[in-house]
Amino acid sequence: MITVALPKGRIAKETLSIFEKIFNKEFKFGERKLILEDKDFRFLLVRNQDVPTYVYHQAADIGVVGLDVLEEQKLDLIRLLDLNIGKCSVCIGIKEEESLDFSKPTIKVATKMVNIARDYFSKNAIPVEIIKLYGSIELAPLIGLADMIVDIVETGETMRQNGLKPALTIMESSAHLIANKNSFFSKKDEILSLYEKIEKEIKSES
Numbered sequence: 001m002i003t004v005a006l007p008k009g010r011i012a013k014e015t016l017s018i019f020e021k022i023f024n025k026e027f028k029f030g031e032r033k034l035i036l037e038d039k040d041f042r043f044l045l046v047r048n049q050d051v052p053t054y055v056y057h058q059a060a061d062i063g064v065v066g067l068d069v070l071e072e073q074k075l076d077l078i079r080l081l082d083l084n085i086g087k088c089s090v091c092i093g094i095k096e097e098e099s100l101d102f103s104k105p106t107i108k109v110a111t112k113m114v115n116i117a118r119d120y121f122s123k124n125a126i127p128v129e130i131i132k133l134y135g136s137i138e139l140a141p142l143i144g145l146a147d148m149i150v151d152i153v154e155t156g157e158t159m160r161q162n163g164l165k166p167a168l169t170i171m172e173s174s175a176h177l178i179a180n181k182n183s184f185f186s187k188k189d190e191i192l193s194l195y196e197k198i199e200k201e202i203k204s205e206s
Helices: 010-023 048-056 067-073 114-123 157-161 181-186 188-205
Strands: 002-007 035-037 041-046 062-066 078-082 088-095 107-111 128-132 148-153 164-173 175-179
Touching: 002 010, 002 048, 002 188, 010 041, 010 062, 010 175, 010 188, 041 048, 048 062, 048 067, 048 175, 062 067, 067 114, 067 164, 067 175, 078 188, 107 114, 114 128, 114 148, 114 164, 148 157, 148 164, 157 164, 175 181, 175 188, 181 188
Parallel strands: 002 041, 002 062, 107 128, 107 148
Antiparallel strands: 035 041, 062 175, 078 175, 088 148, 088 164
16 A cells, blocks of 8 residues: 655645546545545545645655655655646745845745755755745735745735735746655555556657
8 A cells, every 4th residue: 555645735636536537536635634545545635835844854755745845845756757737836925116136244034845946045055044934925025024035936816915016936836656765675566656657648648
């Protein structure tokens, strides 16, 4: 049996839809259930940010999670396949009426994605002070807590509704199939077989 960690929400539904097409049967979580068991698979429904942790500690053999989360957490996992779902960007957001300006001696950047932000500004030799927030990131520039934010953008609508605009894309992200290193070797045949089926299904849809 392969244990699969899925992030709650749309990506879980889209991943299960891929499994349904491959295996020609229904995979559906019961109401409020966090575990779905089948004779070949056990699916776990977890928070998006927790998927790599479950896989890293081998509570799950494989998982599906955004590239942004993988880049932020930097855990030692095998990245098997880009599933081409859950597409979004990591962007710098600034106030609607402003233009991007890196000329200040130090720029204050509010974000949940501390490592991605720090890596980007460090690579570009831009001095920043990173302010870690856990939510409502858009507030930070509006009240003077930060000059700009680094956040996930799908359509940009959330930023626009809060008087901000995406000014620069740091990275593109989509959901990736990942594997625990030990599981990959101990269940190599099953995982590679599944990988091949998923890859074939994705190619047939594109």
